[in-house]
Amino acid sequence: MNNHFIKLFHLQAFKIEKTELIGEKMIIHCRLKSQRVICPSCGKWTKTVHQYLKPQRIKHMFWQGNIIELSLTKRSFFCWQCKKKGLPWLTLEQTDLIPKKARYSLVWADQVMKGLGQTTFKTQEELSKSSFSTIRKLLASRIDPYIGVWPKAGKVISLGIDLHSFSGVNMIPTVCDLTNGRLITILPDNKQNTFRTFLRNIPKKKKNLIEEVCIDMDCHYIKTIREELPNIRIVIDFFHVVQDANFRISEARTAIQKTNKIMISKRLLEKNKEHLNPNERVELNNIFKVYPELGALWKVKEKIRLIHKNPSTNLATILYGGLIKEMKESHYPSIKQWAKTLNRWQDGILAYFTYHTTNGYTEGVNTKLKTIKRLSYGFRNINNYIRKALLTFIPIGLLLYHYI
C-alpha cells in the first residue's frame, strides 16, 4: 500500500498482508508491525512468537458509505526465562490504537464522536454501520456527567447553575463555566446527593480557583454549596429578582381574576414603566385604584428595577435596605412575605453590584437544549440525552482520543 494511503487510513502501526473489497467493505488483512513485546513477568523484551491467533475483525474507519475493517492477526509471545522460573510466560501483543477487548480502533471511535457532535445517534449508527448500544457505550466511556468536562488550561472563576426540564416532568441542573462560557455538565436528577457528588468530583486544581457561584433565588442547592465550597461567594443574578417580582405580581393577578371573574392583562403588568404609553398608564392606574394590592406589588417591582440600574454598590446597598424596611411595614401580607425573601438573599443580590455576574450564559444553554431535544425526536433515556447534549456544547477536542 502506498505511503499516502497508510497515512490517510492511520495504518502506520500495521504490517499489511493484503486488502480486499467486499461490497461496501474494504478489509485490510494485517498484523502489528512491531517484532517484540515486553514480558510482564520479567519486564524484558521477547521476540519469540508462540502462536498466531485467529484474525479479529476491528472497525477502523468509515468513509463515503464504505467501511474499512481490519482483519487483525494478533500474536502471543513466549518468554523462556519466565517459563523456567514457573512465572507467567505468555504475552498477547496489544496496540494503543485498539482499546482492550474492543472491536473498534480509536480512529473509528473519534470519527463516531465527531459525528455525534453534529448529528443524531441514528445517523451515526447508519454511517458507521454499528448498533445503537455500541455507540451509546462508546459515548458513556468518554463522558461522565458526574465529573463533567473541565477546560484543560485556564481557570474557572464563576460557576453558573440553573435547572431545566427533561421530558416535562424532571427538573435537572445545568452547570456552566461562566468565566469561559462553557457547559460543564448536566446532572441526571436534582437530588442534593447528586449535586454533592459533582461538587466533590471537581478537579482539585480547578476547585481552589473557583470564587463564586451564580444561582437563582429558588436554587435549592445553597446549603450543599456552602458545605462543599465554604469560601465561595454566592451571587444572585439580578434578572431573577425582577423575574421573581413578575411572578409574584402574576400570582396576585390570578387570585384577583378568580375571585372577581375578570381579566387583567399580564402583558400590561409586566411592561416596564418607561415603556408604557399614556393610554396604558391610565389603564394601569384604573386597575390599581380598584385593586391597590396589585398596585403596591407593581411599585415594589419598579423600585427593584430602579435599584438595578444603579451603578454604585454603596448606593444600591442603601436603597435596597430602605426598600426592605419599607416593605416590612406594608399592611399587605404578600409584600411582607416578599420582604422576608429579599432579606434572606440580600448578600447574594448585592454581590451582583460588585461583580456583575449574570447567569445569562447558562440560560442560553438551557434554551438551546430545548432545540436539541426537539431535533433528536425527544429522548427517553436521560443518560443518552445528557451525553448527547454535552457533546453538542463541549469542544470536541477535549473528548477525542488523539491517537496520533
Ligand SMILES: [Zn+2]
Ligand atoms: Zn519474562
